Amino acid sequence: MRPQPAQYARSSKDDPPDSPTSVGWTEAQRVQLASAEAPFALESGASIAPVVVEYETYGRLSPARDNAVLIVHALSGDAHVAGWDRHARQTGRLYRLKHPGWWDAVVGPSKPIDTNRYFVVCSNFLGSCYGTTGPADIDPATGKPWGLRFPIVTVGDWVRLQARLLDHLSIERVRAVVGGSLGGQQALEWALAFPDRVERAIVLAASPRLSAQGLAFNAVGRHAIMNDPNFNGGDYYASGRSPDVGLAVARMMAHITYLSEEGMHRRFGRRRRPGTDSGFHPEFEIESYLNYQGQTFVERFDANSYLYITRAMDYYDAAARWGGGDLVEACRRITSRVMVVSFSSDWLYPPAHCREFALAMCRAGKTVTYVNVPSAYGHDSFLVETDAVGRLISAFLR
Amino acid sequence: MRPQPAQYARSSKDDPPDSPTSVGWTEAQRVQLASAEAPFALESGASIAPVVVEYETYGRLSPARDNAVLIVHALSGDAHVAGWDRHARQTGRLYRLKHPGWWDAVVGPSKPIDTNRYFVVCSNFLGSCYGTTGPADIDPATGKPWGLRFPIVTVGDWVRLQARLLDHLSIERVRAVVGGSLGGQQALEWALAFPDRVERAIVLAASPRLSAQGLAFNAVGRHAIMNDPNFNGGDYYASGRSPDVGLAVARMMAHITYLSEEGMHRRFGRRRRPGTDSGFHPEFEIESYLNYQGQTFVERFDANSYLYITRAMDYYDAAARWGGGDLVEACRRITSRVMVVSFSSDWLYPPAHCREFALAMCRAGKTVTYVNVPSAYGHDSFLVETDAVGRLISAFLR
Numbered sequence: 001m002r003p004q005p006a007q008y009a010r011s012s013k014d015d016p017p018d019s020p021t022s023v024g025w026t027e028a029q030r031v032q033l034a035s036a037e038a039p040f041a042l043e044s045g046a047s048i049a050p051v052v053v054e055y056e057t058y059g060r061l062s063p064a065r066d067n068a069v070l071i072v073h074a075l076s077g078d079a080h081v082a083g084w085d086r087h088a089r090q091t092g093r094l095y096r097l098k099h100p101g102w103w104d105a106v107v108g109p110s111k112p113i114d115t116n117r118y119f120v121v122c123s124n125f126l127g128s129c130y131g132t133t134g135p136a137d138i139d140p141a142t143g144k145p146w147g148l149r150f151p152i153v154t155v156g157d158w159v160r161l162q163a164r165l166l167d168h169l170s171i172e173r174v175r176a177v178v179g180g181s182l183g184g185q186q187a188l189e190w191a192l193a194f195p196d197r198v199e200r201a202i203v204l205a206a207s208p209r210l211s212a213q214g215l216a217f218n219a220v221g222r223h224a225i226m227n228d229p230n231f232n233g234g235d236y237y238a239s240g241r242s243p244d245v246g247l248a249v250a251r252m253m254a255h256i257t258y259l260s261e262e263g264m265h266r267r268f269g270r271r272r273r274p275g276t277d278s279g280f281h282p283e284f285e286i287e288s289y290l291n292y293q294g295q296t297f298v299e300r301f302d303a304n305s306y307l308y309i310t311r312a313m314d315y316y317d318a319a320a321r322w323g324g325g326d327l328v329e330a331c332r333r334i335t336s337r338v339m340v341v342s343f344s345s346d347w348l349y350p351p352a353h354c355r356e357f358a359l360a361m362c363r364a365g366k367t368v369t370y371v372n373v374p375s376a377y378g379h380d381s382f383l384v385e386t387d388a389v390g391r392l393i394s395a396f397l398r
Numbered sequence: 399m400r401p402q403p404a405q406y407a408r409s410s411k412d413d414p415p416d417s418p419t420s421v422g423w424t425e426a427q428r429v430q431l432a433s434a435e436a437p438f439a440l441e442s443g444a445s446i447a448p449v450v451v452e453y454e455t456y457g458r459l460s461p462a463r464d465n466a467v468l469i470v471h472a473l474s475g476d477a478h479v480a481g482w483d484r485h486a487r488q489t490g491r492l493y494r495l496k497h498p499g500w501w502d503a504v505v506g507p508s509k510p511i512d513t514n515r516y517f518v519v520c521s522n523f524l525g526s527c528y529g530t531t532g533p534a535d536i537d538p539a540t541g542k543p544w545g546l547r548f549p550i551v552t553v554g555d556w557v558r559l560q561a562r563l564l565d566h567l568s569i570e571r572v573r574a575v576v577g578g579s580l581g582g583q584q585a586l587e588w589a590l591a592f593p594d595r596v597e598r599a600i601v602l603a604a605s606p607r608l609s610a611q612g613l614a615f616n617a618v619g620r621h622a623i624m625n626d627p628n629f630n631g632g633d634y635y636a637s638g639r640s641p642d643v644g645l646a647v648a649r650m651m652a653h654i655t656y657l658s659e660e661g662m663h664r665r666f667g668r669r670r671r672p673g674t675d676s677g678f679h680p681e682f683e684i685e686s687y688l689n690y691q692g693q694t695f696v697e698r699f700d701a702n703s704y705l706y707i708t709r710a711m712d713y714y715d716a717a718a719r720w721g722g723g724d725l726v727e728a729c730r731r732i733t734s735r736v737m738v739v740s741f742s743s744d745w746l747y748p749p750a751h752c753r754e755f756a757l758a759m760c761r762a763g764k765t766v767t768y769v770n771v772p773s774a775y776g777h778d779s780f781l782v783e784t785d786a787v788g789r790l791i792s793a794f795l796r
Contacts, residue, residue: 044676152676212662212684213654219685220650222678223692227643229627245625252618253651256611261745264610270715278442278550280620280705284712286610287617294621307678314682317668347659 015104016084023058023083023108023115026101028131030054033164036140040126040161046151050140053165054131055079055123058107059115061171068171069113069397070162071103071122072179072186075254075309076301078130081122082107082115105386112390113397118175123165125158125186127308135304136237146304148234153308155182155316159189163197173197176397177336180204180382181349182309185316188357192322195335202393204341205382207353208318208327208360214348217257218310221250225303234304247303248294255293260345260378318357327357331364339369339396341389343381369396412498414482419506421456421481421513424499426529428452431562434538438524438559444549448538451563452529453477453521456505457513459569466569467511467795468560469501469520470577470584473652473707474699476528479520480505480513503784510788511795516573521563523556523584525706533702534635544702546632551706553580553714557587561595571595574795575734578602578780579747580707583714586755590720593733600791602739602780605751606716606725606758612746615655616708619648623701632702645701646692653691658743658776716755725755729762737767737794739787741779767794 015022032052034040039049056079061068071081082101107113107120124132127150135150142149166174177198179187184206191201210218225231228246236242256264268286282288323330338361342354351372358370373388375381382389413420430450432438437447454477459466469479480499505511505518522530525548533548540547564572575596577585582604589599608616623629626644634640654662666684680686721728736759740752749770756768771786773779780787 148678209668211659212666212668212682213657213659215668215682216654216662216684216688217651219680219682219688220647220654223650223689224622224643224647226678227647229643245622245627249618249622249625249647252621253615256614256618259611261609261611261748264614268610270607270610270613278709278713280546280624280709282617284610284613284617286614290614290617291621311676311678315676350659 014100015108021108021110022100022104025086026056026058026080026083027086028054028056028079030131031165031168033161033168040164042151042157043154044152048126048133048151051126051133051161052131053123053133053161055121055165056081058082058120059118061119061169065171066173066175067117067119068166068169068174069118069120070166070174070177070190071107071113071120072158072162072177072183072190073102073122073125074179074181074183075313076297077102077183078128079122079124081120102383103386106390106393112394113178114394121165121169121171123162125309126161127153127305127312129302129305134302135234135308136302145235145237147237148304148307150304150308152311154312155185155189156193156321158312159186159193162186162190163194166197173199176200176202178202178204178393179206181206181379182313184349184382185313185318188318189316191334191336191338192318192330195333198336200339200396201334201336202339202341202396203354203357204389205343205346205349205354205379207349208330208357209316209320210313211350211353214257215314217254218314221254222307222310224249224253225306228303231303236303242298243303244298247298247301247306250306251297251301252290252294255290257348258379260347260376262345263376263378266376327360328363331360331366334361334364334366337367337369337396339371339392341382341392342370342372343377343379343385344372344374345376346379346381348379413502413506419508420498420502421506423484424454424456424478424481425484426452426454426477428529429563429566431559431566438562440549440555441552442550446524446531446549449524449531449559450529451521451524451531451559453519453563454479456480456518457516459517459567463569464571464573465515465517466564466567466572467516467518468564468572468575468588469505469511469518470556470560470575470581470588471500471520471523472577472579472581473711474695475500475581476526477520477522479518500781501784504788504791510792511576512792519563519567519569521560523707524559525551525703525710527700527703532700533632533706534700543633543635545635546702546705548702548706550709552710553583553587554591554719556710557584557591560584560588561592564595571597574598574600576600576602576791577604579604579777580711582747582780583711583716586716587714589732589734589736590716590728593731596734598737598794599732599734600737600739600794601752601755602787603741603744603747603752603777605747606728606755607714607718608711609748609751612655613712615652616712619652620705620708622647622651623704626701629701632705634701640696641701642696645696645699645704648704649695649699650688650692653688655746656777658745658774660743661774661776664774725758726761729758729764732759732762732764735765735767735794737769737790739780739790740768740770741775741777741783742770742772743774744777744779746777
């Protein structure tokens with residue numbers, strides 16, 4: 001029997017599919033955007049083919065094709081932002097439950113990103129394990145899963161592939177790009193790489209680069225995965241044994257960085273589970289909760305994808321990419337209206353680092369809206385504080 | 399070849415053994431403090447025998463036996479506080495280098511804990527792997543290493559065993575008990591459990607209990623160790639394969655909590671090691687540094703000890719033990735003069751939590767000195783900021 005997770009507050013409203021404010025039943029779409037004849041060139045110098053992209057859309061594209069909002073997901077997210085998956089699906093080895101999407105409280109009819117008004121697009125990024133080509137897919141050169149032969153991908157690559165998806169949908173310019181965490185870095189990269197295609201960029205819980213401490217946590221997570229005896233250099237798909245211990249440890253540790261000390265204190269404190277003796281089994285509620293987070297993650301995520309995605313997160317550095325190391329210089333490229341939202345207890349992308357970006361925008365003479373939302377939910381706030389985030393987004397979109 | 403650690407600042411002065419301010423060459427002593435006939439009773443209700451305690455002393459005990467200072471070590475520390483080990487020793491499977499002790503900058507002739515004046519005692523605590531009985535030692539009942547059959551030990555047990563060592567040395571009352579981190583919690587426990595035996599207690603970088611976030615990091619570390627395939631339920635000593643991957647991951651992660659975001663930014667930032675390509679090998683300096691920390695730790699520490707010690711750290715709760723959950727009530731027991739020192743960037747035992755203890759002392763009508771030392775070295779500050787710490791200690795001892 002799977003242990004029950006400790007109770008903790010979520011703002012998810014579990015909007016049922018037949019609710020007037022739900023986008024209802026959804027169905028992911030897939031499109032091939034690169035082929036052996038026309039592979040997708042990556043920043044590393046490598047190229048990759050085929051590239052299939054999974055995406056979802058909600059709402060209707062206006063005749064002028066000018067009402068699109070692009071949502072970009074974070075590390076373990078997918079294209080299923082809102083509503084209910086029509087099909088419980090088998091994607092590679094990974095089973096996904098149908099449940100309301102990861103930002104259902106924000107996206108839907110009459111919700112902050114109002115699908116009566118906007119045509120919402122979200123695609124799964126390259127290297128992930130949720131439908132877009134990733135290391136678990138077959139490398140046509142070998143007929144076997146890519147594993148670590150999959151090329152290194154970057155935030156810049158993701159954004160260019162999203163641009164190609166918009167081309168496919170004949171959308172030249174979007175009303176907004178919106179994302180949190182690693183999604184927020186993609187939103188920022190959109191404003192830098194394609195200033196003409198982005199009217200507004202909304203960057204939540206993200207700064208222009210990860211701190212040394214953030215690099216450190218990612219490094220330890222990858223170390224746990226790559227040194228798991230089942231990792232086998234990334235070629236574990238056929239063995240029936242995957243590096244679950246390493247992946248669970250990586251997730252448990254990362255999960256701590258998504259919460260805050262204060263939030264953990266409020267939710268779990270030092271409370272013990274009833275009926276547990278002293279020893280090394282999960283005795284404190286926080287232990288049980290983290291175990292559950294680790295266990296459920298290995299059921300839904302691919303370890304190789306975790307490596308590629310955290311590396312992309314490590315590498316991203318907006319100032320280095322676009323300003324020769326000078327963030328103000330980089331910001332001069334931006335023509336979109338930008339909103340930056342940080343969360344007071346976020347210590348993965350701390351408010352001070354988000355504010356630095358907002359200040360750089362000011363120094364570059366650009367319009368920027370910066371809000372620091374008081375919250376105890378830490379980095380996860382962008383997913384949990386949907387009321388506050390929703391109000392900010394709907395006001396900024398108007 | 400072992401990778402070189404990235405350079406980083408340490409305040410260690412590497413005082414050579416022939417320096418007039420060094421305690422010189424040292425030799426650990428061992429004493430049996432419990433036997434099959436008179437086992438050591440533990441708080442869990444279990445008892446253990448035999449118990450051998452390893453300890454070091456520096457300076458001379460005064461004829462009145464009233465100049466002792468007891469130093470208590472932290473998680474991965476040992477009895478070798480100062481000077482140079484006379485013998486490179488093989489302790490169980492663990493090789494220890496002879497080097498200046500872990501607090502050599504603070505302890506020695508004319509140093510803040512002045513061995514011309516004080517008789518300094520430090521013992522390795524029960525369950526560790528540095529000479530005092532621990533899970534790697536032989537359980538006389540089976541003739542095999544204890545492993546996880548070793549009983550659960552607590553901070554209270556450690557302090558009572560230290561008291562027994564003082565009895566053995568015919569020291570009724572100490573001038574001071576001094577410790578940092580888990581050592582600070584022992585210093586606090588000394589003041590609570592044996593108020594009559596402690597003139598002064600110096601509690602550095604420690605609060606009366608670990609936060610939920612601290613519990614969380616310990617839990618993930620233990621999860622990594624106990625789910626390492628080489629762990630074998632704790633019985634890995636004879637196999638020649640120990641849970642090194644899990645222990646290294648636990649240490650790497652914990653090491654992040656010993657530093658601070660600011661300190662890591664200053665020391666490592668996002669600097670890359672020269673000549674490294676993109677990929678998953680350690681490319682950023684911080685990655686290389688953490689790998690080195692993990693590797694060297696598995697060479698010097700026992701995974702089972704790590705489990706027992708972190709669990710003792712989890713369980714300690716001064717208010718629950720001595721005040722029915724009320725810290726002020728607990729503090730009423732204290733008759734020692736107490737100094738609490740926190741470090742501004744310590745987020746494992748944050749200043750706010752240390753200050754809470756100092757405030758509880760005030761509310762209990764007790765004398766307390768509280769200092770928050772500005773430092774970027776995080777939790778490690780008590781080991782690194784030896785100038786500031788030394789000045790505070792020598793002033794408080796006078």
